[in-house]
Amino acid sequence: MLVLARKKGESIMIGDDIEVKIVGVEGDLIRLGITAPKSIKVYRSEIFESIQSENKQALNVSASFLEKIKKNKENY
Amino acid sequence: MKINTKFLGSVEIQEDEIIFFEQGIPGFPNQQKYVLLSLGKDLPFLVLQSITESSLGFIVADPFIINSTYSFELTDTEKNELNIFKPEDVLTYVIVSVKEPFEESTMNLLAPIVININSRKAKQIVLQDNEKYPLHYPIQHTKGSAV
Numbered sequence: 001m002l003v004l005a006r007k008k009g010e011s012i013m014i015g016d017d018i019e020v021k022i023v024g025v026e027g028d029l030i031r032l033g034i035t036a037p038k039s040i041k042v043y044r045s046e047i048f049e050s051i052q053s054e055n056k057q058a059l060n061v062s063a064s065f066l067e068k069i070k071k072n073k074e075n076y
Numbered sequence: 077m078k079i080n081t082k083f084l085g086s087v088e089i090q091e092d093e094i095i096f097f098e099q100g101i102p103g104f105p106n107q108q109k110y111v112l113l114s115l116g117k118d119l120p121f122l123v124l125q126s127i128t129e130s131s132l133g134f135i136v137a138d139p140f141i142i143n144s145t146y147s148f149e150l151t152d153t154e155k156n157e158l159n160i161f162k163p164e165d166v167l168t169y170v171i172v173s174v175k176e177p178f179e180e181s182t183m184n185l186l187a188p189i190v191i192n193i194n195s196r197k198a199k200q201i202v203l204q205d206n207e208k209y210p211l212h213y214p215i216q217h218t219k220g221s222a223v
Contacts, residue, residue, distance in 0.1 A: 039152040043202060051187045051202060052103035054211055058134055058173040058184070065135070065174055066083050066115060 081125050082133030084113060094127060095191055095198045098157070100186070102200055107132055110167075110198070112191075121172065124189065136169035137183060141171035142215070146185065148203050159195040167191040171200075172215065179216045 004012060011021035017037050024031040034042050081087050095110045104126075113123045120141055126132035139146045150160060160166055169189045175181045186209050191198040203209055 041151060041153075041202060041204060043204060047202060048102060049187075050211055051184070051200070054173065054184055054187075055101055055103040055134070055171060055200075058171045059132065059136060061082075061174045062176075068178065069115070069119060069121065 077127075079111070079125070080125045080130035081123065082104060082130055083115065083123055087113060087125075089127065092196070095124075097102060097198050097200070099199065101134075101189075104132060105132065112136070119175045122169070122170075124169065127191050135172040135174055136189065137172050137215075139183065139185060140171075142183060143185070143213070148188065148209070150190065150201070154190070154199065154201055155209065158192045158197045158199060160190075160191065160192050165192050165194050167193050170213075173212070181215040182212040183215055184211055185213045186211045 006012065006022050007068060008022050008025050011019050011033075013019055015033055019035040021033040021035070022030065023033040077091070078086055078088055089111050091112050097108050097110065099105060100107055101110075107126045109127045110124050111127055113125050115121050115123060115135075120137055122136050124134040124136045133161065150158075150166075154160075158165075165189075169191070171184045171187075171189065173182050173184070185203075187200050187202050189198060189200050197215055
């Protein structure tokens with residue numbers, strides 16, 4: 001992992017077209033401004049983790065699901 | 077070929093039915109090959125079933141039946157990854173988290189599964205506009221729909 005020290009207002013480049021700028025520092029909260037092409041997705045890493053754990057959770061379906069859903073199908 | 081499934085026992089599938097997730101599905105990066113299996117003609121749910129791991133079967137639904145205004149844009153990177161050239165190439169499903177009672181089940185509108193029906197390539201993508209389309213969208217919104 002590359003570790004860089006930056007001050008407020010400074011930025012780093014990732015490749016030619018992604019810029020990450022330190023917009024503000026308040027205690028342990030750091031605000032980042034990210035400029036990237038539309039084709040690059042930017043999201044907090046918790047979001048990806050939450051999708052991973054939701055997928056695992058979604059597998060937790062009882063074997064009787066099928067019978068139940070068939071019984072209830074008039075409702076859906 | 078025959079595969080073992082989570083809900084339907086042993087099922088015969090064709091090679092050309094296989095859907096390929098190059099990066100796997102988040103949480104399961106090593107399983108790349110799945111098939112979509114019907115749970116019954118009149119049901120709005122299908123199973124996205126791994127062809128190698130029988131316990132890996134996700135209940136999925138057509139999001140547009142549940143929320144007719146659901147829409148999102150694919151990035152150029154995603155289109156390239158899946159060889160998508162036109163909207164007709166795309167089939168979209170969302171994963172359902174089944175709860176007891178069933179009315180409390182939710183759907184993951186934040187991370188839809190996008191399938192190219194021609195190339196059979198697929199990916200679970202993450203939408204950026206996650207205020208509008210949550211990870212836990214209540215399924216009971218579907219009640220009273222035409223399905």
